[in-house]
Amino acid sequence: MKIAIISDIHSNIEALHAVLRKIDKEKVDVIVNLGDIVGYNASPDECVTEIRKCEAISVSGNHDSAVHDLTARESFNVFANQAIRWSHFKLSKENKDFLKKLPLLAIVWDRFIACHGTLKSNDSYIVKPFQARRMFNIMRKEYQRINICFFGHTHRQAVWSRDVRGKVKQLKLNENPIxxxxxxxxxxxxxxxxxxxxxxxxxxFLTFEPEEAKITFYSVPYDLYKAQQKILKAELPSFLAERLAEGV
Structure with a gap:
């Protein structure tokens, strides 16, 4: 079996279509989406519709929550806040309802956990060793039979490991596959x-092959100019278009 793990689509339908084409070429069996389908970019309704169409196993990101929960926007910067307010009016009722029903996490076939930020919050980050250690401790306490958790939210590829002695480290992504x-x-x-x-x-995005205990990272080019022009046409902050080209 081959599983595609995707995250933080953020209303970028051009990027999503490019990734789905690559996923199709890789003969993936199922797609797992780690949240934040919406936010920042200019195609929120199209992205939610596409995720529903491909029947991805999905969890809720903080931007997904913010579409229907004003309090979830309190931690947003001014650019994110403007984009999510704009997205609220561009989403169909069916797609809003879909986002509202997404769970905080999913246990997939008792093999791995899928979440957006952490196991306790879709707006918390894992970027430092103490944060990774905290997550591993929760997994050991509450999900003893599962040793893998896929997460998003940081927008950066990363692999953290905990060995049998309890040592936590972030792996260097020099090899691919891992x-x-x-x-x-x-x-x-x-x-x-x-x-x-x-x-x-x-x-x-990445693919996960459980039987081979292997993950493979992918970086896929897409129509960047088209995505940027949509942002500007929607009169969203120009910074959101600029940052796409810089990858920041």
């Missing part, structure tokens, strides 16, 4: 489809 040790625990981020922040504008 083979996972079944005796260790992992926190894995596929990066962002629609707004990458690792100094690379290309859309990011």
């Amino acid at each position: 083979h996972l040790n079944p005796e260790e625990m992992y926190l894995i981020n596929p990066g962002s489809v629609g707004q990458p922040r690792q100094n690379d504008w290309r859309a990011s």
